[in-house]
Amino acid sequence: MRRSTATAIGSAFWLLSAMPCGWALDWSDSLAEHGVGLNNLVRVQADFSRSAPSDGFFNPGNQLAQSNEAEFNLELRPDFSLSYREFELMLKPRLKFAWERVDTSERAFDRDERSAFVNEWRLRWAPRERWFLSYGREVLLWGPAMLLSPSNPFFTDNGRSNPFRELGGRDYLQVLYLPNASWTISLISNTAQGRGDDGTGIPDFERTDAIKIDFVGKNSNGGLLFSHRQEGVSQVGGYFQLTLSDALLAYAEGGYTRGTTALYPRRSAAPSGWVFADAKQDDRALYGVSLIGAAYTFESGATANVEYLHNSAGYSDQEARDYFDMVEQLGADFIRRDFAAVLLLAEAANLRMPLLRRNYLFVQWLDTNINNQLDMTLRYTRNLDDDSGRFVAVFDWAINDFTHLFALGLVSHGGERSEFRRYLDRQWLVGFNLTF
Numbered sequence: 001m002r003r004s005t006a007t008a009i010g011s012a013f014w015l016l017s018a019m020p021c022g023w024a025l026d027w028s029d030s031l032a033e034h035g036v037g038l039n040n041l042v043r044v045q046a047d048f049s050r051s052a053p054s055d056g057f058f059n060p061g062n063q064l065a066q067s068n069e070a071e072f073n074l075e076l077r078p079d080f081s082l083s084y085r086e087f088e089l090m091l092k093p094r095l096k097f098a099w100e101r102v103d104t105s106e107r108a109f110d111r112d113e114r115s116a117f118v119n120e121w122r123l124r125w126a127p128r129e130r131w132f133l134s135y136g137r138e139v140l141l142w143g144p145a146m147l148l149s150p151s152n153p154f155f156t157d158n159g160r161s162n163p164f165r166e167l168g169g170r171d172y173l174q175v176l177y178l179p180n181a182s183w184t185i186s187l188i189s190n191t192a193q194g195r196g197d198d199g200t201g202i203p204d205f206e207r208t209d210a211i212k213i214d215f216v217g218k219n220s221n222g223g224l225l226f227s228h229r230q231e232g233v234s235q236v237g238g239y240f241q242l243t244l245s246d247a248l249l250a251y252a253e254g255g256y257t258r259g260t261t262a263l264y265p266r267r268s269a270a271p272s273g274w275v276f277a278d279a280k281q282d283d284r285a286l287y288g289v290s291l292i293g294a295a296y297t298f299e300s301g302a303t304a305n306v307e308y309l310h311n312s313a314g315y316s317d318q319e320a321r322d323y324f325d326m327v328e329q330l331g332a333d334f335i336r337r338d339f340a341a342v343l344l345l346a347e348a349a350n351l352r353m354p355l356l357r358r359n360y361l362f363v364q365w366l367d368t369n370i371n372n373q374l375d376m377t378l379r380y381t382r383n384l385d386d387d388s389g390r391f392v393a394v395f396d397w398a399i400n401d402f403t404h405l406f407a408l409g410l411v412s413h414g415g416e417r418s419e420f421r422r423y424l425d426r427q428w429l430v431g432f433n434l435t436f
Helices: 003-032 317-335 341-348
Strands: 036-053 068-084 087-103 108-125 131-138 170-177 183-192 208-216 220-229 234-243 248-258 264-267 274-277 286-297 303-311 359-370 374-383 389-398 403-413 424-435
Touching: 003 036, 264 317, 274 317, 274 341, 317 341
Parallel strands: none
Antiparallel strands: 036 068, 036 424, 068 087, 087 108, 108 131, 131 170, 170 183, 183 208, 208 220, 220 234, 234 248, 248 286, 264 274, 286 303, 303 359, 359 374, 374 389, 389 403, 403 424
């Protein structure tokens, strides 16, 4: 990336970030006189990361995935909200410049992208008291689980492993009814992919309709959700959290389908000798992810979370051996320029389930406002079936009310035939965030 290009882009971001703040300050007082509420928050974020992709049969020589070894992002993130009587508009446009360096066994090259898009927007109307109708692009997250959100058919990734990267919004039509202060009933229809990645692992977008019922009590809260995917896959999910004492919380979360669309390796008469099959799609048994956890807050303010997760659709020991045998052969075929292996290697990265095996342990240590400046999160996920794991450390340092420095480090461990070493060995990221 040339210095002149980076300087020009940086100057443009600074100018654009200052303009909306001035406009909002000039307009907000006069609009308030007419019953219009206007709020805005403008952030500029830049980050740089280095990664060490795993060099194995899943991505030989990094020729298949072409994962970057270095990446730089510069983003302008303004957030606006406008309200008038029973109407409310939320808008989150984005300007982004991204550069990355890719190194494969055959060549190394740079690529960059400049983009302008709307990550989230929503128009909400309250036609009657306790009733809300909305349409727009949003990131819908819920549930107490730290590792992932199995009850959510729209976003299994809850964004907590890397809080500095935004999840892409998806398009929804929603109807909300609040019969009283304790209950909420929501009808949700995911009408378009928007900018969101499909956290369920299903590659093609399908419209999904859901009904969600939430309860908030004095010492507990929970939710129950039924969803149906357009092609016939239905899911029931839910979460529950109970306050046992001032320091201790217990919670559970899960999502289940009858049969599963997950892919499993099968020997075949095909030239490669293998295929991926959705062999359990017509199975009448329940498959899904169950998670139980607890959180304890110490007198210092730090909180420790421990979670156990069971993925009933995950691979057994034999299925895992077949999976790694298959990928090892496909990787060798790919190296020998047999490009028929490309499709199967791509499918090996997206098995239509959030985790590969069946049993996982997750622990997290969260300590906020250390010396009134530093937030620290330490996370460790362990696959109890193959003993691989991943450690993530996240730091956010508030220099003042408007400037934050942050850093993230990731290290995977395990054997060559283990889940967490398939694609990424190590990664670190540093950056800053300015708020206006």
